Amino acid sequence: MQDDHLANMLRALGHPARLNILRILAERQKNCCCADVTQCLPLAQSTVSQHIKVLLEVGLIECRSQGTKNCYVVRPDALSGLQGAFGDLTGELLGAKQE
């Protein structure tokens, strides 16, 4: 994974509200729309929508329109890709230290 992309994903995760949103989406899998998330957080709907947009843009979640509402779901492939890249990074940082 490119450094820029890794940094973008980490930056996207670098806000407590977005961590919460991801957890909410993972928990309520497939039946969670923007309004549901907003109910769980002390934020305005427009603010939640912006946070969701950030997560969409880096590909960590995707949108599945279902009738009148949009269901957001975590993308496992993106998450495991990130997991791998993050593992490489920490391995590099820790590994180089003890050599």
Next chain:
Amino acid sequence: MQDDHLANMLRALGHPARLNILRILAERQKNCCCADVTQCLPLAQSTVSQHIKVLLEVGLIECRSQGTKNCYVVRPDALSGLQGAFGDLTGELLGAKQE
């Protein structure tokens, strides 16, 4: 780890220059001062110093003054703590999805 702290650490990693700085520090272990890092990057010394400050503030690196120069080193304990918290997070997000 608190969500806020995790988010702060991820945000600190969420910039390509800081990822580079960490790699440089890990590679040149114990003999890397601010000027050395600056030589490796297309940034001014003051900018590099600020990036280093961000990494210091979240505890990912520490400063060991050696004579006239400051040597910065990656903190393996902080990194493995982050590794653990990140693993918990992705596990939670991925695990909840396939249950």
Next chain:
DNA sequence: TTCATTCATCGTCAAACACCGATATAAGCC
């Protein structure tokens, strides 16, 4: 058609970020 629901987007504002050059500050050397 009219109304309600859901959501994205717009405009705005204050705060934070990223970058720079310039200026301290502090330590070691001559």
Next chain:
DNA sequence: GGCTTATATCGGTGTTTGACGATGAATGAA
């Protein structure tokens, strides 16, 4: 005391972020 080196910090500038309310667009129900 002066000089160099290494670094932090200051002041400034332009960009981005995070938040909000308000508005628009799309869908489905009455």
